[in-house]
Structure formats: structure tokens, C-alpha cells
Amino acid sequence: MKRLNSQMQQDGAPLELILLIRTLLAGCKEISFRVSQGALAGVLGSTLSENVQGETQKKLDVISNQILKDILKESGYVKAISSEEEDDVVPCHPEGKYLVSFDPLDGSSNTEINSLIGTIFSIAHAPQWMEPDDPSAFLQPGTQMVAAGYVLYGPSTMLAMTTGRGTHIYTLDKTHGGFLLTHPNIQVPEQTAEFSINASNQRHWEPPIQNYVADLLAGTEGPREKNYNMRWVAAMVGDIHRLLCRGGIFMYPYDKRDPSKPGKLRLLYEANPMAFLMEQAGGLASTGEGRIMEVMPEEIHQRVPVIIGSKDEVEACLTYYD
Ligand SMILES: O=P(O)(O)OC[C@H]1O[C@](O)(COP(=O)(O)O)[C@@H](O)[C@@H]1O
Ligand SMILES: [Mg+2]
Ligand SMILES: [Mg+2]
Structure with a gap:
């Protein structure tokens, strides 16, 4: 089975980017080990602190953030980091060529129930003019x-990754510690009969999503003339993994509760990386108003509405916004 390194080389990734990704993944392997030890390693439960988004931090949020921060800072490849669990940009090496953004632990509420969680990351070039503590370089679109x-x-530790030439999925072989290519060049089915949305927020949704979901629920008796099934992992990383494997549509739409929060999910740490993976696998990712990867961020912790998944189904949903 092909190794991660050879696939990245085949996809034309530059050496320094390959080395950076390997470093980042060394951190993820350590997180994977700590997660697998669970209560035995004392990593479950909450801390007494909140992150910049006002969410109570789980111990694993803090531990995962620290592991990734330490390993990336030491590497020399990274000029600065932005993280869901850091108030401000973290300056790294002045000569570093790359910027890394991450959600160190996605799906924190799943930690106590031994359910799916993950780390989400993206990498961009660091402009030469940039001072390592300058957040403005992170304010570039996902493109x-x-x-x-x-x-x-x-149950397995898996990596889904794109360097812009398709999305590949790898499985961590814990016997020798390497990621092996198990699902090359993933293609998300264009059609689906499966959707994901947190229905407990329904009363807050805007009309387009209200109308779209009502039509899905109407099944064969409604305008879509098809019965749909529903899934919700409560960790975007788990929902997107299912979508990459067998298609579907995932929505965390804008809702009317708090105008300062246009959605729950974060553009830099969640929406953009998932949009890149999805588009590279033939799917679509939209805010409802436009392509997620073209949103120009105004601040590093910005939130956006997310409608992502199988091409035909996302397009069908977007017609409700027209
Ligand atoms: O509380 P809800 O509505 O189920 O939210 C679930 C969503 O929140 C998130 O868990 C947010 O991520 P974090 O765990 O990194 O804060 C997403 O992964 C997931 O899709
Ligand atoms: Mg998250
Ligand atoms: Mg998180």
C-alpha cells in the first residue's frame, strides 16, 4: 500500500510542505495515542477555563492544542499559527514559509462518550512581509x-488530506506508525438521500433552510419525491468523513439567535479546510450566499454558515436561496 510521502510527492507537493505535514501529523499521532488511552491517561473532562469563543475548554482541547503548537513552533517551517483554542495568532519562526490554522480537537462534546473526534487543519503560504505576530496574513480567502x-x-485513526490534486484518505498503521493510502482520489457521489443538521435549532433557522428541510422531510409525498435519512455525529469531522465516504449533505446554517454569530462553525479552522477537501472530491461547499473558499475573512475566529456535500444536493439546497 502506498505511503503518505509518495502520494504527496506524486501530487507535486514541495519538500518543505511535505516536511511540515509530516511534523503536524507526528503531533496528531500523539493526540491519537492520548485519546485512545482515555480515562487511563486522565485526559477526559473539562478544564475551568473558556476559550475565546466563550466555550468551556475540555482537557483534550487544551492538550491537543499544546501538542500541535509545540511541535509546529519547533519545526522552523511555520511563521505563525492560528488556533480555535488561542485568543491571538501564535508567532513561530521568523523565516517560516507557512501559516497553519487548526481546530486541535473537533467534536469536544464527544470526548466523554468515546465517540468520534478529530483534528482539522489548513496550511497557506506566509507572506514575506509578514511579522510573525501579525494576524492580517491569516485574513486571506480559502482559495x-x-x-x-x-x-x-x-475505531481507526484516519487522515483525509488534499494538497490541491484530489482528496486522499489514509489509515494509520499503528504497527509501524505510518499513514497508508487506503482510499485514493475520493469521489463524493453527486446524489444522496442522507442529510445532517441539528434539528433542535429549527425554530431559529432562516426561511431557505426551513423550506428545504421541510421538503426533505416530506419524502416521496413532497416535491423532492424521495425519502431521506438523517445522521448527526455532533463532530463536523465525523459528519464530513461520512460524506466523503458515501455522500450526503451537511448543514450548519445561519440562525437568528445572535446576529454577531453568523453560524456556529469557524471559517479558518473548520469550514475552509472541509470545503477544500469536499471540492477536491467533487462536492460543493457554500454559505448559502456563495462559495465558502471565496469568503474574505475579517477576523481569525470568524464564523460562517456551512452547506456542504454531494454536488446535486447542495445545488438543490441553494435554489431555496435564489
Ligand atoms: O452542539 P451541536 O449543534 O451538535 O454542534 C456540533 C458542531 O459543533 C462542533 O462540535 C464544533 O466544534 P468544536 O468541538 O471544535 O467546538 C462541530 O464539530 C459540530 O458539527
Ligand atoms: Mg470544531
Ligand atoms: Mg475544537
Whole structure:
């Protein structure tokens, strides 16, 4: 089975990017080990602190963030980091060529129930003019990413990654510690009969999503003339993994609760990397108003609405916004 290194070389990734990705994944392997030890390693439960988004931090949020930060800072390849668990940009090496953004642990509420969680990351070029503590270099659209991916800590530890030439999925071989290519060049089915949305928020949704989901629920008796099934992992990383494997549509739409939060998911740490993976696998990713990867961020912790997945189904959903 092909190794990660040879696939990245075949996809034309430059050596320094390959070395950076290998470093990042060394951190993810350590997180994978800690996660697998669970309560035995004392990593479950909450801390007493909140992150910049006002969410209570789980111990694993803090531990995963620290592991990735330490390993990337030491590497010399990275000029600065932005993380869901850091208030500000973290300056790294002044000569570093890359910027890394990550959600160190996605699906935190799943930690206590031994359910799916993961790490989501993206990488972009660091401009030469940039001072390592300057957040403005992170305010570039997702189209500028050179790589993105996630590591899913599930029954198997899996990596989905793109460097812009297709999305590949690898499985961690824990006997020798390498990621092996198990699902090359993933193609997301264009059609689906499966959707994901947190229906407990329904009363807050905007009309287009209200109308679209109502038509899905109407099944064969509604305008879509098809019965749909529903899935919700409560970790975007798990939902997107299912979509990459067998198609579907995932939505975390804008809702009316808090106008300062246009959606729950974060553009830099969640929406953009997943959009890059999805588009490279033949799917689509939209805010409802436009392509996620073309959103120009105004601040590093910005949130966006997310409608992502199988091409025909995302297009069908977007007609409700017209
Ligand atoms: O509480 P809800 O609505 O189920 O939210 C689930 C969503 O929140 C998230 O868990 C947010 O991620 P974090 O765990 O990194 O904060 C997404 O992964 C997931 O899709
Ligand atoms: Mg998350
Ligand atoms: Mg998180």
C-alpha cells in the first residue's frame, strides 16, 4: 500500500510542505495515542477555563492544542499559527514559509462518550512581509490554501488530506506508525438521500433552510419525491468523513439567535479546510450566499454558515436561496 510521502510527492507537493505535514501529523499521532488511552491517561473532562469563543475548554482541547503548537513552533517551517483554542495568532519562526490554522480537537462534546473526534487543519503560504505576530496574513480567502485535512480519531485513526490534486484518505498503521493510502482520489457521489443538521435549532433557522428541510422531510409525498435519512455525529469531522465516504449533505446554517454569530462553525479552522477537501472530491461547499473558499475573512475566529456535500444536493439546497 502506498505511503503518505509518495502520494504527496506524486501530487507535486514541495519538500518543505511535505516536511511540515509530516511534523503536524507526528503531533496528531500523539493526540491519537492520548485519546485512545482515555480515562487511563486522565485526559477526559473539562478544564475551568473558556476559550475565546466563550466555550468551556475540555482537557483534550487544551492538550491537543499544546501538542500541535509545540511541535509546529519547533519545526522552523511555520511563521505563525492560528488556533480555535488561542485568543491571538501564535508567532513561530521568523523565516517560516507557512501559516497553519487548526481546530486541535473537533467534536469536544464527544470526548466523554468515546465517540468520534478529530483534528482539522489548513496550511497557506506566509507572506514575506509578514511579522510573525501579525494576524492580517491569516485574513486571506480559502482559495489560498496549499493543503488541508483532518485526522479522525475513530475505531481507526484516519487522515483525509488534499494538497490541491484530489482528496486522499489514509489509515494509520499503528504497527509501524505510518499513514497508508487506503482510499485514493475520493469521489463524493453527486446524489444522496442522507442529510445532517441539528434539528433542535429549527425554530431559529432562516426561511431557505426551513423550506428545504421541510421538503426533505416530506419524502416521496413532497416535491423532492424521495425519502431521506438523517445522521448527526455532533463532530463536523465525523459528519464530513461520512460524506466523503458515501455522500450526503451537511448543514450548519445561519440562525437568528445572535446576529454577531453568523453560524456556529469557524471559517479558518473548520469550514475552509472541509470545503477544500469536499471540492477536491467533487462536492460543493457554500454559505448559502456563495462559495465558502471565496469568503474574505475579517477576523481569525470568524464564523460562517456551512452547506456542504454531494454536488446535486447542495445545488438543490441553494435554489431555496435564489
Ligand atoms: O452542539 P451541536 O449543534 O451538535 O454542534 C456540533 C458542531 O459543533 C462542533 O462540535 C464544533 O466544534 P468544536 O468541538 O471544535 O467546538 C462541530 O464539530 C459540530 O458539527
Ligand atoms: Mg470544531
Ligand atoms: Mg475544537
